[in-house]
Amino acid sequence: MRIRSCTKALSLAVALAVTSCGGRDGTRSGAPAGPIPVKGMTWNVLHGGAFDRVLSETGDLPAAFDALWAGVVASDPPARMRKVAAEIASARPDLVGLQEAALWRAELRDGSATIEYDLVGLVLAELRARGAAYSLVSLQASAEPTLPGARGSYRFADRVAVLARDGLAVSNPRGGLYATRLPLPVPLPGGGSFGVPRAWTSVDVELDGRRFRFLCTHLETVEAVSAGQAAELVTLAGDLPVIVVGDMNSAPGDDAYEVLVNGTSGLRDAWEAGEGAGLTCCRDSLTDPAAGVTQRVDLVLQRGFTARSAALAGADAASFEGGRWPSDHVGVVAELELP
Helix, strand or coil: CCCCCCCHHHHHHHHHHCCCCEHHHCECCCCCCCCEEEEEEEEECCCCCCHHHHHCCCCCHHHHHHHHHHHHHHCCHHHHHHHHHHHHHHHCCCEEEEECCCEEEEEECCCCCCEEEEHHHHHHHHHHHCCCCEEEEEEEEEECCEEECCCEEEEEEEEEEEEEECCCEEEEEEEEECCCCEEEEEECCCCCEEEECCEEEEEEEEECCEEEEEEEEECCCCHHHHHHHHHHHHHHCCCCCEEEEEECCCCCCCHHHHHHHCCCCCCEEHHHHECCCCCCECCCCCCCCCCCCCECCEEEEEECCEEEEEEEECCCHHHCECCECCCCCCEEEEEEEEC
16 A cells, blocks of 8 residues: 655755765764764554554445544554654764654535645654654655545555664665565455555765765564565675664564575674664554554664664663553664774
């Protein structure tokens, strides 16, 4: 249920964002005095739509789409993204990868104004309000279906995004869809269907005279499919030192994880520098303060770096604000060094 999307507005935004400065914020002449610290972060921020209920619907799809939209509104995306931004501002990463960074629109039949939740825009606005200067530098949509309900039509774009702190020299924003896809057609009223492709997006970074790639992705939940996508992902990393972040929907011991980490990719899991189990997924309720996480599927992987530390974001009780968690996932922050 995802289709590639590239717009002139995004191209302009990326072009404006990919500027460089001297010193620690960009490049400098001469060789670096020592290892270069780089901090990367990943977070699946939850689009808010209960698509699993739609997939199981065999009767009234318009009513199911109305219920899905009501769930999105009830999840309070502005409040949730406010907490995500607070965690980013506190951690101060150089680069952030976001998954399920959705764009939602609703056009209701009663003539009410279109309601829009741009999760990337909400995070960036909150970061600016906190004095944390970040820009969107790469974005890839994997679907833009229109969901026709009884009360109106709902437009959904599922996206992966990369944010960079202002002043970081980035270039070559790229994105695309995996050829390996889950064969799960969903019938729509009036005919037609949509499948479930998954997306990736990346930028190249120059820092203190060194170059590396930062890549964000969201793999499929079905193991046989995610393993195929992981094999594609390995080829996207290229020859540069690389940081790969995302919701891999795969834990240590699963097929996709083994392709990424224990295969010939050269990638290593930054959580080797973390403490504890590092569980990140998946709370079954945003409004239950006791809802926990039981799997480690949100990963920061690296090749060519040394992992110095790794920690969770949005995992403790203090993150339960306003009666809800910021997402069903928690974030991961890793401090790395580029030799």
